Amino acid sequence: MALKKGLFKTSVARKNMMAITGLFIIFFLVIHLAGNLILVLPDSFFPIEFWGNVANQHDMYNAYSHFLVHFWLITLVAWVLYIAIILHVIDAILITLNNRKAKGDSYAVTDNSTSTWYSRNMGILGTVIGVFLVIHMAQFWLQYKVLKIEHDLYNLVLATMKQWWFVVIYELGIIALGFHIVHGIESAHRSLGIYPKKVMRVIKYIALIFGLVMAVLYAIIPIILYFK
């Protein structure tokens, strides 16, 4: 009994950790999207008389990426982000293993009629995002931020998106991310204890709209750059 209680407590703690790290990652993804939308805005959006030394989209994107690397607060937030991603992944693996164990238990009932396919397949969606993220980080983060091989991030992103297989990888990763966000927001609120049914229904709709908007906005970037 005491062991069961302990296990229950542990799984609640794990779900809370998953929720908090997940919400922080979503916060990053909104900012990251805003920065990368520069890539699809027309040059006329950056009048030199307004932005000072920035005259076009190319300059603006590189000014943004320079700011990312040289402002201490962003560096600090980036480190919190890396830790949040690592904890989120470890937690996801532990929860999946735990769920698998519970499925072997005759008391554990999985009711497929009340859950969506994406909520039952968070592990698979998470794995697709994980593979995408490794490719994405190797391509941009590693070359620009860590190894400093490439200094013009705009050119690097543009050259990458001119290769159709990268566009396909991005679209797959972003679709998986959209579903992951929808289910993630819903379950994060459940884990953090905001539970009345009416509120949950509203949160479900907000999550759906938010996930869709995020996925569509992210998805258009590689496509527009490919045809640019």
Ligand code: HEM
């Ligand atoms: C079209 C979509 C995207 C573009 C053009 C893009 C571009 C970039 C670039 C240029 C960097 C390196 C510079 C920087 O640190 O910001 C980067 C970093 C990163 N990206 Fe993306 N990204 C996209 C989508 C995504 C998505 C969907 C995710 C998450 C699933 C993601 C997660 C990250 C992370 C975690 C970093 C490292 C952040 C840091 O070190 O501060 N990106 N991205």
